[in-house]
Amino acid sequence: MVRIADQYRREELLDAISAYIAKNGVADVSLRPLAKAVDSSPRVLLYYFGSKEKLMAKAIMRLRERQRATFGKMRVGRYRQPSDACRAIWKWMSAPESELAFQLSLETYALALRHPKRFAFFLSSAVEDWLEFLAEPLLRQGYSTREARAFATVVLAGFRGFMLDYCASHDRKRVDKAVEMWLETLNTLHPNTEKSHGH
Amino acid sequence: MVRIADQYRREELLDAISAYIAKNGVADVSLRPLAKAVDSSPRVLLYYFGSKEKLMAKAIMRLRERQRATFGKMRVGRYRQPSDACRAIWKWMSAPESELAFQLSLETYALALRHPKRFAFFLSSAVEDWLEFLAEPLLRQGYSTREARAFATVVLAGFRGFMLDYCASHDRKRVDKAVEMWLETLNTLHPNTEKSHGH
DNA sequence: GCATAACTGAAACAACTGTTTCAATTATAA
């Protein structure tokens, strides 16, 4: 027997917990302050989620889904040039509202690398989700899976690297200029016509 | 009055602490296990370093210096093409021995972004150190500071992004292929001849 | 209405946190 209203409560709690984590980070979460913030009690949180570890996993997964849904709406396929799509993505990524989200994913990333077993669910999708998203328009254009994924890898690495720089330095001018330089090179990058496999 | 032998001990401790942190990360360090690992006591650590926070700051700085000394030896200026220098750096960065160092810097990076005040000393050098290192050979070749730094920004972002990918996925084939594609574009990137500042 | 199961508040648990107190030990300068 499971009370219907209580299942709602569980989802409600998960949302509140995710919001709390998005604001406060994943590293220093402890049950009592968290419970107070989401208007509950440690006892109830453990009742619903079993343990703090499971609770964190669920909250992180929810945040990941949210973020995926957000950037899934971008429809990058409509751009002519790869660089135009990437420029749009970069504009969205580097907006002030997104900075906290990147911080959070970075924190989770670091945590996951340190505890690969516990965060296997995160690590596996940390790259793959974005790769699929970025490679999909290329696949439509007829690129092979291998080539599209390699291209997407370059793009993803660039985004993340530039975000690391920008979040630490907040040097808009330098980073934006660098991104612009980088975007131009993306157009010269034609995965399907590349002939190098040596050096 | 300061005992001479004890100052040696302090440096010795700092080395041992740094090694411990390099192995165990910065997030979950606590005094008692740390003290035991470095063959000391919480009392002595606090006596020498004042507080745990100051101790961590000192240890992180020491690790940063070590890493800087390591990659300072690379002499990237000797390569003809930027891509050749970057290929050498990538080979060194992505070696198994370096993976833990990257993990550590990522963890510190995340921590520093969450506590910018406390880790200001880290954030300021997190980008700048690498930028100087990467831009220096370009400055020798006559590039302007602005252009050299923008170019170095692109390169640094790439390295870090690819490392993020590789550490999570361990997909050597895909990442190495992507790096190779990316390296080729670097040669087409001539900061001093670029004419784009519009579209 | 009643039995039964789902839920929850208060308190306790044992372990751990950074830091301090205080007394003892050690090395140095005289």
Next chain:
DNA sequence: TTATAATTGAAACAGTTGTTTCAGTTATGC
């Protein structure tokens, strides 16, 4: 050697941690 200051061990302090126990409340199926 002795006075003085630097260093250290043991224990306590006050706080936090995740989790459990137990009793009490609440809603549900009959």
